[in-house]
Amino acid sequence: MLTVHLICVGKLKERFYQQAVQEYVKRLGPYCRLQIDEIPESRLSPSPSDAEISAALKKEADQIRKCISRSGIVIASCIEGKTMSSQDFSALLEKYELAGTSSITFLIGGSFGLNEALKQEAELRLSMSPMTFPHHLARVMLLEQIYRAFQIRTGGRYHK
Numbered sequence: 001m002l003t004v005h006l007i008c009v010g011k012l013k014e015r016f017y018q019q020a021v022q023e024y025v026k027r028l029g030p031y032c033r034l035q036i037d038e039i040p041e042s043r044l045s046p047s048p049s050d051a052e053i054s055a056a057l058k059k060e061a062d063q064i065r066k067c068i069s070r071s072g073i074v075i076a077s078c079i080e081g082k083t084m085s086s087q088d089f090s091a092l093l094e095k096y097e098l099a100g101t102s103s104i105t106f107l108i109g110g111s112f113g114l115n116e117a118l119k120q121e122a123e124l125r126l127s128m129s130p131m132t133f134p135h136h137l138a139r140v141m142l143l144e145q146i147y148r149a150f151q152i153r154t155g156g157r158y159h160k
Contacts, residue, residue, distance in 0.1 A: 004104055028143070077142065079127055081125030128145075
């Protein structure tokens with residue numbers, strides 16, 4: 001069974017996000033082993049300089065790297081990444097699994113995204129949309145798309 005690992009910067013505080021995540025955790029149970037790790041988001045001044053943001057992203061990247069499995073695929077979520085349809089995303093996950101990949105790790109940054117070096121280390125940069133979304137919502141959206149990908153693969157009625 002495929003292991004899907006989400007490494008997210010920031011703790012979900014809003015109850016509605018927590019409930020949505022728990023719903024998809026429950027739905028994904030039959031399809032994969034799911035692990036979600038939260039990395040604390042760096043505290044920044046109210047008007048952070050570029051240098052302060054860069055240092056915070058580097059610190060977060062160091063913490064993220066400690067959570068990444070040395071085997072498997074790493075996919076970084078970022079606005080400049082590749083966009084794909086739900087069907088293409090499903091096919092991509094299936095391709096990785098058929099190639100013998102046992103683990104796929106998704107990275108979701110905080111308010112200022114992910115460290116550039118960390119994004120370059122990933123197998124793929126994935127964009128959910130050219131629009132900007134709160135990083136907490138991105139977690140829910142990614143889990144929904146992973147669930148949808150499994151539904152597409154199995155011919156489930158969820159994807160219409």
